[in-house]
Amino acid sequence: MAFRSQFTSVAVAVQSSVDTWGSPSSADLFPCANVRLSKESITAENPEYLGTVDKPGDFVLGQKVSLTLSIPIRAPGGASPPAAGAFIPGRFLRAAGWTENILSAAVPVAAEALGVGSTTTAAKLGSTAVATAQLYKGLALNLSDNGTGYNRQLTAIRDYTSAKLATIAETLGSPPAANYQIPKQLAYQSGASGVPPVLSLSVWYDHSRYDLLNMTVSSLKFTFPASTRNSTEYPMIELTLDGDLYAFADEDAPLVGALGAIPTFKDGDFWVAGKALGGSSFSVDMGIQVGYPPNPNKASGNDAAQITQTKRTAQINLNHNLKATIDFEALALAQAQQCLWAQYGYVAGNCVSFIIPNGRFAYANVDNSGEFVTQTIDMLIDDSAKAVNLIFPF
Amino acid sequence: MPSAPDIAPALPAGCVDFNKLHSLIAKGDPDAVAKATVIPDAELPTPLVEASAPAKAE
Numbered sequence: 031m032a033f034r035s036q037f038t039s040v041a042v043a044v045q046s047s048v049d050t051w052g053s054p055s056s057a058d059l060f061p062c063a064n065v066r067l068s069k070e071s072i073t074a075e076n077p078e079y080l081g082t083v084d085k086p087g088d089f090v091l092g093q094k095v096s097l098t099l100s101i102p103i104r105a106p107g108g109a110s111p112p113a114a115g116a117f118i119p120g121r122f123l124r125a126a127g128w129t130e131n132i133l134s135a136a137v138p139v140a141a142e143a144l145g146v147g148s149t150t151t152a153a154k155l156g157s158t159a160v161a162t163a164q165l166y167k168g169l170a171l172n173l174s175d176n177g178t179g180y181n182r183q184l185t186a187i188r189d190y191t192s193a194k195l196a197t198i199a200e201t202l203g204s205p206p207a208a209n210y211q212i213p214k215q216l217a218y219q220s221g222a223s224g225v226p227p228v229l230s231l232s233v234w235y236d237h238s239r240y241d242l243l244n245m246t247v248s249s250l251k252f253t254f255p256a257s258t259r260n261s262t263e264y265p266m267i268e269l270t271l272d273g274d275l276y277a278f279a280d281e282d283a284p285l286v287g288a289l290g291a292i293p294t295f296k297d298g299d300f301w302v303a304g305k306a307l308g309g310s311s312f313s314v315d316m317g318i319q320v321g322y323p324p325n326p327n328k329a330s331g332n333d334a335a336q337i338t339q340t341k342r343t344a345q346i347n348l349n350h351n352l353k354a355t356i357d358f359e360a361l362a363l364a365q366a367q368q369c370l371w372a373q374y375g376y377v378a379g380n381c382v383s384f385i386i387p388n389g390r391f392a393y394a395n396v397d398n399s400g401e402f403v404t405q406t407i408d409m410l411i412d413d414s415a416k417a418v419n420l421i422f423p424f
Numbered sequence: 425m426p427s428a429p430d431i432a433p434a435l436p437a438g439c440v441d442f443n444k445l446h447s448l449i450a451k452g453d454p455d456a457v458a459k460a461t462v463i464p465d466a467e468l469p470t471p472l473v474e475a476s477a478p479a480k481a482e
Contacts, residue, residue: 044466046469131440133443161428162431162449164431224438
């Protein structure tokens with residue numbers, strides 16, 4: 031009987047150290063899409079002369095193993111952030127050099143009065159806030175007089191100063207003057223220090239299991255298509271991982287529990303450079319490069335892959351705007367840092383917030399090949415710490 | 425008494441208990457990040473088995 035593609039399962043565990051199998055278990059299974067295990071032979075031409083026109087075949091030196099997969103962006107659910115390491119998509123982000131920042135309690139625990147000095151683009155935090163610059167950068171913030179309802183009152187912090195001034199990603203109708211609270215949240219923030227962990231994955235194809243060791247994230251992209259009456263897309267994390275084959279065995283694919291509906295990118299916020307703008311989508315490529323330090327002591331001839339650099343870029347696809355609304359020519363010329371923020375979902379534990387606090391705009395490209403004239407803008411990211419943030423507020 | 429740092433420390437490529445970090449930073453603890461970093465149980469290194477003590481000569 032042929033193997034059926036629908037019987038594909040994936041489990042992932044963070045390794046305690048390089049070369050130590052992480053033993054992913056049934057608790058580490060997760061639903062994902064577009065799972066493609068690629069095994070490519072490393073060959074080299076045999077240059078030896080054999081006294082005939084018939085050359086010998088290539089030498090087979092080893093194999094390259096990589097795995098691509100996509101994960102729909104789904105908040106963890108529940109009333110509070112999960113325990114450290116429990117949110118399975120977050121394991122991939124940590125392996126890509128991100129921090130999993132867990133706020134299991136709001137700061138402050140009870141909403142507190144704002145300080146004096148807020149503006150339409152900045153909130154002056156109150157007495158509980160710590161006067162340490164950038165401590166709250168990239169986190170969600172609740173402002174009690176920012177509209178009605180949980181999701182409307184949420185915003186995101188793009189900059190925080192030692193004077194307790196939190197610059198936010200949106201432009202309010204009037205300066206906030208009531209209470210603030212940094213809500214419970216699970217925040218993934220790029221640009222972490224130190225060496226990211228590597229992953230162990232098991233991939234089942236119906237009756238076979240491939241175990242993959244020392245898997246390093248070699249490509250990480252986020253896509254956020256707007257959900258419209260014509261769109262059938264939804265936000266996804268797209269990943270490629272490179273590493274080694276650890277084991278290959280015959281075993282039936284285990285059942286993976288369905289996680290249900292996902293929040294879609296609509297009825298929310300999409301702010302670019304402090305303006306709420308319409309558009310079809312945006313995407314972020316973390317531009318990861320990995321290298322393989324040579325090491326003849328290892329079976330593969332090299333150490334596990336390491337991330338050697340990232341070059342982060344966002345691409346924003348907007349409906350064409352009036353110059354009077356937002357002048358992308360002037361913004362590209364000025365090369366000042368601007369913010370991109372998206373948020374959607376309705377209730378605590380099922381909201382998604384994504385913020386790039388700072389990025390410079392390249393010149394916008396204009397396209398009239400579709401129904402509507404569009405502007406496509408590349409956003410070039412310079413920041414290191416907390417440059418890209420994926421947040422699940424509670 | 426130590427005061428909170430002017431600039432937030434770099435965070436690790438791991439899990440951080442932000443509430444603990446917040447409290448430690450407010451107190452000016454220089455090891456705030458290390459103390460607030462959480463290693464999930466499943467990711468802890470397997471403990472090494474202690475070598476048995478050499479037998480004593482009678």
